[in-house]
Amino acid sequence: MNRPNDFISRCCPYCKSIRTRWYYVFDNETVRHCPECNLIFRQERGSEKKLVEYYRNGYYREWGEDQEGYLRGTIYSDALRFIEERVEKGILLDIGAGCGTLLALARDRGWNTVGQEISLESCHMAKEKYGLELRNEYLREMDWEVSRFDAITMVNVLDHLPDPWWVLGKAFNALKIGGIIYIRVPNGYIHSWFYRISDAILIPFLKEKMRKFLVIHLYHLTTRFFKRVLKDSGFGSIIISGSEVSRGTPYLSFTRGETLWLFMMKKYFPILSNLIYKITKGRLIVSPSINVYAFKD
Numbered sequence: 001m002n003r004p005n006d007f008i009s010r011c012c013p014y015c016k017s018i019r020t021r022w023y024y025v026f027d028n029e030t031v032r033h034c035p036e037c038n039l040i041f042r043q044e045r046g047s048e049k050k051l052v053e054y055y056r057n058g059y060y061r062e063w064g065e066d067q068e069g070y071l072r073g074t075i076y077s078d079a080l081r082f083i084e085e086r087v088e089k090g091i092l093l094d095i096g097a098g099c100g101t102l103l104a105l106a107r108d109r110g111w112n113t114v115g116q117e118i119s120l121e122s123c124h125m126a127k128e129k130y131g132l133e134l135r136n137e138y139l140r141e142m143d144w145e146v147s148r149f150d151a152i153t154m155v156n157v158l159d160h161l162p163d164p165w166w167v168l169g170k171a172f173n174a175l176k177i178g179g180i181i182y183i184r185v186p187n188g189y190i191h192s193w194f195y196r197i198s199d200a201i202l203i204p205f206l207k208e209k210m211r212k213f214l215v216i217h218l219y220h221l222t223t224r225f226f227k228r229v230l231k232d233s234g235f236g237s238i239i240i241s242g243s244e245v246s247r248g249t250p251y252l253s254f255t256r257g258e259t260l261w262l263f264m265m266k267k268y269f270p271i272l273s274n275l276i277y278k279i280t281k282g283r284l285i286v287s288p289s290i291n292v293y294a295f296k297d
């Protein structure tokens with residue numbers, strides 16, 4: 001029997017279309033696809049209050065090691081180089097700044113930096129490691145200054161947020177004309193495809209093994225969805241490409257065999273995905289994560 005809120009939860013949270021379709025099952029929950037805007041979303045996304053509580057107090061303990069080191073060093077330096085080739089260095093805002101590694105790198109390259117981070121433990125680490133004073137605020141409570149920033153970065157943040165489109169609208173207003181936003185997220189198409197394939201695997205052990213390498217937070221954000229939502233938010237030119245993989249294998253729950261498999265995938269899969277990107281002239285991005293750059297023209 002349908003629960004009373006099923007109709008609402010089946011609607012697309014972005015474009016409100018009622019024509020969404022069942023996509024696959026994740027942890028006994030339905031994941032749906034909206035053919036209108038190409039958003040793929042978990043039907044049950046939990047309360048915002050619980051999410052905020054988790055990112056404020058639980059996330060750092062689980063993923064702090066990932067934030068603290070330079071596992072994403074190449075990703076940060078590639079993104080900063082890309083931005084600096086197109087925008088004058090000025091003020092850079094990093095949303096979900098973690099322990100401040102990207103900001104410290106940007107500061108060393110001549111940027112004035114501002115960082116927002118909800119976890120107090122991450123803020124302490126940023127202060128201790130890099131002398132950075134991050135804003136320990138939730139995005140809804142933050143003072144989004146209008147037309148202040150030359151660049152805004154969000155690395156592996158947007159698909160964790162209940163309403164990414166609200167944040168993109170705020171970010172657009174906070175950028176100066178000519179400013180740029182950089183977003184990195186898991187590649188929604190690739191992860192959702194593999195989840196769908198794994199849904200068809202009837203042997204639970206194999207299914208579980210495959211899913212360990214996949215990720216869904218609240219949404220799968222696809223390239224087509226980005227083109228729609230960024231245009232709706234007011235952005236002009238958009239550039240989307242495959243992203244570098246992070247270094248290391250920071251997943252504590254992995255066995256030695258799984259860690260070795262992940263290591264091999266991180267080493268060789270980028271070669272294949274770069275080749276496919278070149279052959280299809282950028283039309284097919286199969287890398288596990290994507291880089292999205294958009295300009296406030």
Ligand SMILES: [Zn+2]
Pocket residue numbers: 012013014015016017034035036037038039
């Ligand atoms: Zn939609």
